[in-house]
Amino acid sequence: MPFTLHPTLARDTVEVTRLPLCRALLMNDRRFPWLILVPEREAVREIHQLSPADRTALVEEIARASEALERLFQPDKLNVGALGNIVPQLHVHVVARSAGDPAWPGPVWGSGPAAPYAERELAEIRAKLAAALARTG
Amino acid sequence: MPFTLHPTLARDTVEVTRLPLCRALLMNDRRFPWLILVPEREAVREIHQLSPADRTALVEEIARASEALERLFQPDKLNVGALGNIVPQLHVHVVARSAGDPAWPGPVWGSGPAAPYAERELAEIRAKLAAALARTG
Structure with missing residues:
Protein backbone atom coordinates (compact mmCIF):
# COMPACT_ATOMS: atom_id res chain seq x y z
CA MET A 1 0.00 0.00 0.00
CA PRO A 2 1.53 3.40 -0.89
CA PHE A 3 2.31 5.74 1.97
CA THR A 4 0.28 8.94 2.24
CA LEU A 5 1.06 11.60 4.82
CA HIS A 6 -1.95 12.48 6.98
CA PRO A 7 -3.41 15.81 5.78
CA THR A 8 -3.13 17.44 9.22
CA LEU A 9 0.60 16.65 9.36
CA ALA A 10 0.98 17.89 5.78
CA ARG A 11 -0.77 21.17 6.71
CA ASP A 12 1.11 21.87 9.95
CA THR A 13 4.66 20.99 8.87
CA VAL A 14 7.28 21.31 6.14
CA GLU A 15 9.44 18.39 5.06
CA VAL A 16 13.09 18.62 6.16
CA THR A 17 14.47 15.38 4.76
CA ARG A 18 13.80 11.69 4.30
CA LEU A 19 15.56 9.25 6.60
CA PRO A 20 15.74 5.49 5.97
CA LEU A 21 12.40 4.86 7.72
CA CYS A 22 10.81 8.22 8.40
CA ARG A 23 9.95 11.50 6.81
CA ALA A 24 11.47 14.18 9.03
CA LEU A 25 9.11 17.14 9.22
CA LEU A 26 9.48 20.53 10.89
CA MET A 27 6.47 21.75 12.84
CA ASN A 28 5.63 25.26 11.70
CA ASP A 29 5.62 26.68 15.22
CA ARG A 30 8.39 29.07 16.13
CA ARG A 31 7.66 28.71 19.85
CA PHE A 32 9.60 25.41 19.91
CA PRO A 33 12.23 23.75 17.65
CA TRP A 34 10.08 20.74 16.84
CA LEU A 35 10.65 17.79 14.51
CA ILE A 36 8.09 15.12 13.68
CA LEU A 37 9.19 11.70 12.41
CA VAL A 38 6.63 9.76 10.38
CA PRO A 39 7.50 6.16 9.47
CA GLU A 40 6.60 5.63 5.81
CA ARG A 41 4.38 2.69 6.62
CA GLU A 42 0.74 2.72 5.71
CA ALA A 43 -1.96 2.08 8.34
CA VAL A 44 0.35 1.89 11.35
CA ARG A 45 -0.93 3.62 14.49
CA GLU A 46 1.27 2.24 17.25
CA ILE A 47 4.98 1.57 17.78
CA HIS A 48 4.34 -2.09 18.57
CA GLN A 49 2.67 -2.54 15.17
CA LEU A 50 6.00 -1.86 13.42
CA SER A 51 8.34 -4.78 12.72
CA PRO A 52 11.29 -5.17 15.13
CA ALA A 53 13.66 -3.91 12.38
CA ASP A 54 11.48 -0.84 11.81
CA ARG A 55 11.33 -0.22 15.56
CA THR A 56 15.13 -0.21 15.73
CA ALA A 57 15.25 2.16 12.75
CA LEU A 58 12.71 4.41 14.47
CA VAL A 59 14.67 4.71 17.71
CA GLU A 60 17.86 5.41 15.77
CA GLU A 61 16.09 8.19 13.86
CA ILE A 62 14.73 9.58 17.15
CA ALA A 63 18.35 9.67 18.37
CA ARG A 64 19.45 11.43 15.16
CA ALA A 65 16.69 14.03 15.45
CA SER A 66 17.59 14.55 19.13
CA GLU A 67 21.28 15.07 18.30
CA ALA A 68 20.50 17.50 15.49
CA GLN A 89 -1.09 8.03 11.75
CA LEU A 90 1.99 6.98 13.74
CA HIS A 91 4.24 10.01 14.22
CA VAL A 92 6.88 10.82 16.82
CA HIS A 93 7.48 14.32 18.12
CA VAL A 94 11.05 15.30 19.03
CA GLY A 112 -2.08 26.66 22.64
CA PRO A 113 -2.03 27.74 19.01
CA ALA A 114 1.09 27.46 16.88
CA ALA A 115 3.02 30.63 16.01
CA PRO A 116 4.07 30.12 12.37
CA TYR A 117 7.56 31.09 11.23
CA ALA A 118 8.12 33.96 8.84
CA GLU A 119 8.87 32.60 5.36
CA ARG A 120 12.59 33.37 5.39
CA GLU A 121 13.00 32.07 8.96
CA LEU A 122 11.26 28.81 8.03
CA ALA A 123 13.58 28.30 5.05
CA GLU A 124 16.64 28.96 7.22
CA ILE A 125 15.76 26.59 10.06
CA ARG A 126 14.70 23.91 7.56
CA ALA A 127 18.08 24.11 5.82
CA LYS A 128 19.99 24.08 9.12
CA LEU A 129 18.06 21.04 10.33
CA ALA A 130 18.58 19.18 7.05
CA ALA A 131 22.32 19.81 7.32
CA ALA A 132 22.44 18.83 11.00
CA LEU A 133 20.47 15.63 10.36
CA ALA A 134 22.80 14.72 7.50
CA ARG A 135 25.77 14.97 9.89
CA THR A 136 24.19 12.41 12.27
CA GLY A 137 23.93 8.65 11.79
CA MET B 1 27.99 3.42 38.92
CA PRO B 2 25.05 1.71 40.66
CA PHE B 3 21.58 2.58 39.44
CA THR B 4 19.30 4.49 41.80
CA LEU B 5 15.68 5.21 40.97
CA HIS B 6 14.82 8.91 41.17
CA PRO B 7 12.92 9.57 44.45
CA THR B 8 9.95 11.17 42.65
CA LEU B 9 9.50 8.05 40.51
CA ALA B 10 9.91 5.87 43.59
CA ARG B 11 7.22 7.89 45.40
CA ASP B 12 4.66 7.99 42.57
CA THR B 13 4.87 4.39 41.34
CA VAL B 14 5.06 0.74 42.35
CA GLU B 15 7.40 -1.70 40.63
CA VAL B 16 5.70 -4.24 38.37
CA THR B 17 8.68 -6.20 37.09
CA ARG B 18 12.23 -5.90 35.78
CA LEU B 19 12.78 -6.24 32.05
CA PRO B 20 16.23 -6.76 30.46
CA LEU B 21 16.92 -3.01 30.32
CA CYS B 22 14.21 -1.25 32.30
CA ARG B 23 12.37 -1.31 35.54
CA ALA B 24 8.68 -1.42 34.66
CA LEU B 25 6.74 0.73 37.11
CA LEU B 26 3.00 1.32 37.51
CA MET B 27 1.97 4.93 38.04
CA ASN B 28 -0.28 5.09 41.09
CA ASP B 29 -3.04 6.97 39.27
CA ARG B 30 -6.27 5.10 38.65
CA ARG B 31 -7.40 7.65 36.04
CA PHE B 32 -5.16 6.00 33.42
CA PRO B 33 -3.49 2.56 33.05
CA TRP B 34 0.04 3.94 33.00
CA LEU B 35 3.42 2.18 32.92
CA ILE B 36 6.78 3.91 33.24
CA LEU B 37 9.94 2.26 31.90
CA VAL B 38 13.21 3.36 33.49
CA PRO B 39 16.44 2.09 31.89
CA GLU B 40 18.76 0.93 34.67
CA ARG B 41 21.53 3.21 33.53
CA GLU B 42 22.96 5.86 35.81
CA ALA B 43 23.09 9.52 34.76
CA VAL B 44 21.27 9.13 31.43
CA ARG B 45 18.77 11.86 30.61
CA GLU B 46 18.12 11.44 26.90
CA ILE B 47 17.40 8.54 24.54
CA HIS B 48 20.36 9.45 22.32
CA GLN B 49 22.72 9.08 25.30
CA LEU B 50 21.95 5.35 25.46
CA SER B 51 24.09 2.95 23.41
CA PRO B 52 22.53 1.69 20.16
CA ALA B 53 22.00 -1.74 21.77
CA ASP B 54 20.24 -0.15 24.76
CA ARG B 55 18.10 1.93 22.41
CA THR B 56 16.94 -1.21 20.63
CA ALA B 57 16.20 -2.84 23.99
CA LEU B 58 14.25 0.26 25.03
CA VAL B 59 12.01 0.29 21.96
CA GLU B 60 11.37 -3.45 22.34
CA GLU B 61 10.34 -2.89 25.96
CA ILE B 62 8.09 0.00 24.89
CA ALA B 63 6.45 -2.45 22.46
CA ARG B 64 6.05 -5.05 25.24
CA ALA B 65 4.50 -2.50 27.60
CA SER B 66 2.17 -1.34 24.79
CA GLU B 67 1.05 -4.90 24.05
CA ALA B 68 0.45 -5.68 27.72
CA GLN B 89 16.28 10.63 34.98
CA LEU B 90 15.41 9.04 31.62
CA HIS B 91 11.99 7.41 31.87
CA VAL B 92 9.41 6.53 29.24
CA HIS B 93 5.69 6.74 29.87
CA VAL B 94 3.44 4.19 28.15
CA GLY B 112 -4.13 17.38 37.23
CA PRO B 113 -3.46 15.47 40.42
CA ALA B 114 -3.17 11.69 40.45
CA ALA B 115 -6.03 9.64 41.89
CA PRO B 116 -4.29 6.84 43.83
CA TYR B 117 -5.59 3.28 43.63
CA ALA B 118 -7.15 1.58 46.64
CA GLU B 119 -4.67 -0.90 48.14
CA ARG B 120 -6.40 -4.05 46.86
CA GLU B 121 -6.97 -2.53 43.40
CA LEU B 122 -3.28 -1.59 43.15
CA ALA B 123 -2.19 -5.12 44.04
CA GLU B 124 -4.58 -6.58 41.45
CA ILE B 125 -3.56 -4.38 38.53
CA ARG B 126 0.11 -4.81 39.40
CA ALA B 127 -0.24 -8.61 39.31
CA LYS B 128 -2.21 -8.50 36.04
CA LEU B 129 0.39 -6.26 34.41
CA ALA B 130 3.27 -8.43 35.60
CA ALA B 131 1.56 -11.50 34.09
CA ALA B 132 0.73 -9.67 30.83
CA LEU B 133 4.30 -8.38 30.48
CA ALA B 134 5.67 -11.88 31.08
CA ARG B 135 3.55 -13.14 28.17
CA THR B 136 5.14 -10.60 25.77
CA GLY B 137 8.63 -10.65 24.32
Whole structure:
Protein backbone atom coordinates (compact mmCIF):
# COMPACT_ATOMS: atom_id res chain seq x y z
CA MET A 1 0.00 0.00 0.00
CA PRO A 2 1.53 3.40 -0.89
CA PHE A 3 2.31 5.74 1.97
CA THR A 4 0.28 8.94 2.24
CA LEU A 5 1.06 11.60 4.82
CA HIS A 6 -1.95 12.48 6.98
CA PRO A 7 -3.41 15.81 5.78
CA THR A 8 -3.13 17.44 9.22
CA LEU A 9 0.60 16.65 9.36
CA ALA A 10 0.98 17.89 5.78
CA ARG A 11 -0.77 21.17 6.71
CA ASP A 12 1.11 21.87 9.95
CA THR A 13 4.66 20.99 8.87
CA VAL A 14 7.28 21.31 6.14
CA GLU A 15 9.44 18.39 5.06
CA VAL A 16 13.09 18.62 6.16
CA THR A 17 14.47 15.38 4.76
CA ARG A 18 13.80 11.69 4.30
CA LEU A 19 15.56 9.25 6.60
CA PRO A 20 15.74 5.49 5.97
CA LEU A 21 12.40 4.86 7.72
CA CYS A 22 10.81 8.22 8.40
CA ARG A 23 9.95 11.50 6.81
CA ALA A 24 11.47 14.18 9.03
CA LEU A 25 9.11 17.14 9.22
CA LEU A 26 9.48 20.53 10.89
CA MET A 27 6.47 21.75 12.84
CA ASN A 28 5.63 25.26 11.70
CA ASP A 29 5.62 26.68 15.22
CA ARG A 30 8.39 29.07 16.13
CA ARG A 31 7.66 28.71 19.85
CA PHE A 32 9.60 25.41 19.91
CA PRO A 33 12.23 23.75 17.65
CA TRP A 34 10.08 20.74 16.84
CA LEU A 35 10.65 17.79 14.51
CA ILE A 36 8.09 15.12 13.68
CA LEU A 37 9.19 11.70 12.41
CA VAL A 38 6.63 9.76 10.38
CA PRO A 39 7.50 6.16 9.47
CA GLU A 40 6.60 5.63 5.81
CA ARG A 41 4.38 2.69 6.62
CA GLU A 42 0.74 2.72 5.71
CA ALA A 43 -1.96 2.08 8.34
CA VAL A 44 0.35 1.89 11.35
CA ARG A 45 -0.93 3.62 14.49
CA GLU A 46 1.27 2.24 17.25
CA ILE A 47 4.98 1.57 17.78
CA HIS A 48 4.34 -2.09 18.57
CA GLN A 49 2.67 -2.54 15.17
CA LEU A 50 6.00 -1.86 13.42
CA SER A 51 8.34 -4.78 12.72
CA PRO A 52 11.29 -5.17 15.13
CA ALA A 53 13.66 -3.91 12.38
CA ASP A 54 11.48 -0.84 11.81
CA ARG A 55 11.33 -0.22 15.56
CA THR A 56 15.13 -0.21 15.73
CA ALA A 57 15.25 2.16 12.75
CA LEU A 58 12.71 4.41 14.47
CA VAL A 59 14.67 4.71 17.71
CA GLU A 60 17.86 5.41 15.77
CA GLU A 61 16.09 8.19 13.86
CA ILE A 62 14.73 9.58 17.15
CA ALA A 63 18.35 9.67 18.37
CA ARG A 64 19.45 11.43 15.16
CA ALA A 65 16.69 14.03 15.45
CA SER A 66 17.59 14.55 19.13
CA GLU A 67 21.28 15.07 18.30
CA ALA A 68 20.50 17.50 15.49
CA LEU A 69 18.23 19.58 17.73
CA GLU A 70 20.77 19.48 20.56
CA ARG A 71 23.59 20.73 18.34
CA LEU A 72 21.56 23.54 16.83
CA PHE A 73 19.60 24.75 19.85
CA GLN A 74 21.38 23.60 23.05
CA PRO A 75 18.05 22.78 24.72
CA ASP A 76 17.69 22.07 28.43
CA LYS A 77 15.75 18.89 27.58
CA LEU A 78 14.48 16.92 24.64
CA ASN A 79 10.86 15.80 24.73
CA VAL A 80 9.94 12.73 22.69
CA GLY A 81 6.35 11.64 22.27
CA ALA A 82 4.07 9.45 20.20
CA LEU A 83 0.50 10.39 21.11
CA GLY A 84 -1.85 10.29 18.13
CA ASN A 85 -5.06 10.96 20.05
CA ILE A 86 -6.08 13.41 17.31
CA VAL A 87 -4.00 12.33 14.27
CA PRO A 88 -3.92 8.52 14.30
CA GLN A 89 -1.09 8.03 11.75
CA LEU A 90 1.99 6.98 13.74
CA HIS A 91 4.24 10.01 14.22
CA VAL A 92 6.88 10.82 16.82
CA HIS A 93 7.48 14.32 18.12
CA VAL A 94 11.05 15.30 19.03
CA VAL A 95 11.02 18.75 20.60
CA ALA A 96 13.85 20.93 21.96
CA ARG A 97 12.67 22.41 25.25
CA SER A 98 14.13 25.30 27.19
CA ALA A 99 13.39 26.34 30.75
CA GLY A 100 11.17 29.37 30.27
CA ASP A 101 9.73 28.41 26.88
CA PRO A 102 5.98 29.12 26.58
CA ALA A 103 4.92 25.68 27.83
CA TRP A 104 7.73 24.90 30.31
CA PRO A 105 7.71 22.60 32.29
CA GLY A 106 4.46 21.27 30.85
CA PRO A 107 4.14 19.38 27.56
CA VAL A 108 3.98 21.19 24.20
CA TRP A 109 0.90 19.22 23.19
CA GLY A 110 -2.22 21.19 23.95
CA SER A 111 -0.16 24.26 24.85
CA GLY A 112 -2.08 26.66 22.64
CA PRO A 113 -2.03 27.74 19.01
CA ALA A 114 1.09 27.46 16.88
CA ALA A 115 3.02 30.63 16.01
CA PRO A 116 4.07 30.12 12.37
CA TYR A 117 7.56 31.09 11.23
CA ALA A 118 8.12 33.96 8.84
CA GLU A 119 8.87 32.60 5.36
CA ARG A 120 12.59 33.37 5.39
CA GLU A 121 13.00 32.07 8.96
CA LEU A 122 11.26 28.81 8.03
CA ALA A 123 13.58 28.30 5.05
CA GLU A 124 16.64 28.96 7.22
CA ILE A 125 15.76 26.59 10.06
CA ARG A 126 14.70 23.91 7.56
CA ALA A 127 18.08 24.11 5.82
CA LYS A 128 19.99 24.08 9.12
CA LEU A 129 18.06 21.04 10.33
CA ALA A 130 18.58 19.18 7.05
CA ALA A 131 22.32 19.81 7.32
CA ALA A 132 22.44 18.83 11.00
CA LEU A 133 20.47 15.63 10.36
CA ALA A 134 22.80 14.72 7.50
CA ARG A 135 25.77 14.97 9.89
CA THR A 136 24.19 12.41 12.27
CA GLY A 137 23.93 8.65 11.79
CA MET B 1 27.99 3.42 38.92
CA PRO B 2 25.05 1.71 40.66
CA PHE B 3 21.58 2.58 39.44
CA THR B 4 19.30 4.49 41.80
CA LEU B 5 15.68 5.21 40.97
CA HIS B 6 14.82 8.91 41.17
CA PRO B 7 12.92 9.57 44.45
CA THR B 8 9.95 11.17 42.65
CA LEU B 9 9.50 8.05 40.51
CA ALA B 10 9.91 5.87 43.59
CA ARG B 11 7.22 7.89 45.40
CA ASP B 12 4.66 7.99 42.57
CA THR B 13 4.87 4.39 41.34
CA VAL B 14 5.06 0.74 42.35
CA GLU B 15 7.40 -1.70 40.63
CA VAL B 16 5.70 -4.24 38.37
CA THR B 17 8.68 -6.20 37.09
CA ARG B 18 12.23 -5.90 35.78
CA LEU B 19 12.78 -6.24 32.05
CA PRO B 20 16.23 -6.76 30.46
CA LEU B 21 16.92 -3.01 30.32
CA CYS B 22 14.21 -1.25 32.30
CA ARG B 23 12.37 -1.31 35.54
CA ALA B 24 8.68 -1.42 34.66
CA LEU B 25 6.74 0.73 37.11
CA LEU B 26 3.00 1.32 37.51
CA MET B 27 1.97 4.93 38.04
CA ASN B 28 -0.28 5.09 41.09
CA ASP B 29 -3.04 6.97 39.27
CA ARG B 30 -6.27 5.10 38.65
CA ARG B 31 -7.40 7.65 36.04
CA PHE B 32 -5.16 6.00 33.42
CA PRO B 33 -3.49 2.56 33.05
CA TRP B 34 0.04 3.94 33.00
CA LEU B 35 3.42 2.18 32.92
CA ILE B 36 6.78 3.91 33.24
CA LEU B 37 9.94 2.26 31.90
CA VAL B 38 13.21 3.36 33.49
CA PRO B 39 16.44 2.09 31.89
CA GLU B 40 18.76 0.93 34.67
CA ARG B 41 21.53 3.21 33.53
CA GLU B 42 22.96 5.86 35.81
CA ALA B 43 23.09 9.52 34.76
CA VAL B 44 21.27 9.13 31.43
CA ARG B 45 18.77 11.86 30.61
CA GLU B 46 18.12 11.44 26.90
CA ILE B 47 17.40 8.54 24.54
CA HIS B 48 20.36 9.45 22.32
CA GLN B 49 22.72 9.08 25.30
CA LEU B 50 21.95 5.35 25.46
CA SER B 51 24.09 2.95 23.41
CA PRO B 52 22.53 1.69 20.16
CA ALA B 53 22.00 -1.74 21.77
CA ASP B 54 20.24 -0.15 24.76
CA ARG B 55 18.10 1.93 22.41
CA THR B 56 16.94 -1.21 20.63
CA ALA B 57 16.20 -2.84 23.99
CA LEU B 58 14.25 0.26 25.03
CA VAL B 59 12.01 0.29 21.96
CA GLU B 60 11.37 -3.45 22.34
CA GLU B 61 10.34 -2.89 25.96
CA ILE B 62 8.09 0.00 24.89
CA ALA B 63 6.45 -2.45 22.46
CA ARG B 64 6.05 -5.05 25.24
CA ALA B 65 4.50 -2.50 27.60
CA SER B 66 2.17 -1.34 24.79
CA GLU B 67 1.05 -4.90 24.05
CA ALA B 68 0.45 -5.68 27.72
CA LEU B 69 -1.68 -2.55 28.16
CA GLU B 70 -3.56 -3.24 24.93
CA ARG B 71 -4.44 -6.80 25.96
CA LEU B 72 -5.59 -5.82 29.43
CA PHE B 73 -7.40 -2.55 28.73
CA GLN B 74 -8.30 -2.39 24.99
CA PRO B 75 -7.42 1.30 24.82
CA ASP B 76 -8.35 3.53 21.90
CA LYS B 77 -4.72 4.71 21.70
CA LEU B 78 -1.37 4.20 23.38
CA ASN B 79 0.56 7.33 24.33
CA VAL B 80 4.33 7.01 24.61
CA GLY B 81 6.45 9.84 25.92
CA ALA B 82 9.89 10.68 27.30
CA LEU B 83 9.70 14.21 28.70
CA GLY B 84 11.75 14.66 31.86
CA ASN B 85 11.24 18.39 32.23
CA ILE B 86 10.65 17.86 35.95
CA VAL B 87 12.33 14.48 36.68
CA PRO B 88 15.54 14.37 34.63
CA GLN B 89 16.28 10.63 34.98
CA LEU B 90 15.41 9.04 31.62
CA HIS B 91 11.99 7.41 31.87
CA VAL B 92 9.41 6.53 29.24
CA HIS B 93 5.69 6.74 29.87
CA VAL B 94 3.44 4.19 28.15
CA VAL B 95 -0.19 5.07 28.82
CA ALA B 96 -3.43 3.40 27.74
CA ARG B 97 -5.80 6.14 26.62
CA SER B 98 -9.53 5.95 26.06
CA ALA B 99 -11.78 8.46 24.33
CA GLY B 100 -13.53 10.13 27.24
CA ASP B 101 -10.82 9.57 29.85
CA PRO B 102 -10.24 12.62 32.10
CA ALA B 103 -7.54 14.13 29.84
CA TRP B 104 -8.79 13.03 26.39
CA PRO B 105 -7.68 14.08 23.74
CA GLY B 106 -4.98 16.05 25.55
CA PRO B 107 -1.84 14.57 27.09
CA VAL B 108 -1.87 12.98 30.57
CA TRP B 109 1.14 15.05 31.62
CA GLY B 110 0.00 18.15 33.47
CA SER B 111 -3.60 16.88 33.53
CA GLY B 112 -4.13 17.38 37.23
CA PRO B 113 -3.46 15.47 40.42
CA ALA B 114 -3.17 11.69 40.45
CA ALA B 115 -6.03 9.64 41.89
CA PRO B 116 -4.29 6.84 43.83
CA TYR B 117 -5.59 3.28 43.63
CA ALA B 118 -7.15 1.58 46.64
CA GLU B 119 -4.67 -0.90 48.14
CA ARG B 120 -6.40 -4.05 46.86
CA GLU B 121 -6.97 -2.53 43.40
CA LEU B 122 -3.28 -1.59 43.15
CA ALA B 123 -2.19 -5.12 44.04
CA GLU B 124 -4.58 -6.58 41.45
CA ILE B 125 -3.56 -4.38 38.53
CA ARG B 126 0.11 -4.81 39.40
CA ALA B 127 -0.24 -8.61 39.31
CA LYS B 128 -2.21 -8.50 36.04
CA LEU B 129 0.39 -6.26 34.41
CA ALA B 130 3.27 -8.43 35.60
CA ALA B 131 1.56 -11.50 34.09
CA ALA B 132 0.73 -9.67 30.83
CA LEU B 133 4.30 -8.38 30.48
CA ALA B 134 5.67 -11.88 31.08
CA ARG B 135 3.55 -13.14 28.17
CA THR B 136 5.14 -10.60 25.77
CA GLY B 137 8.63 -10.65 24.32
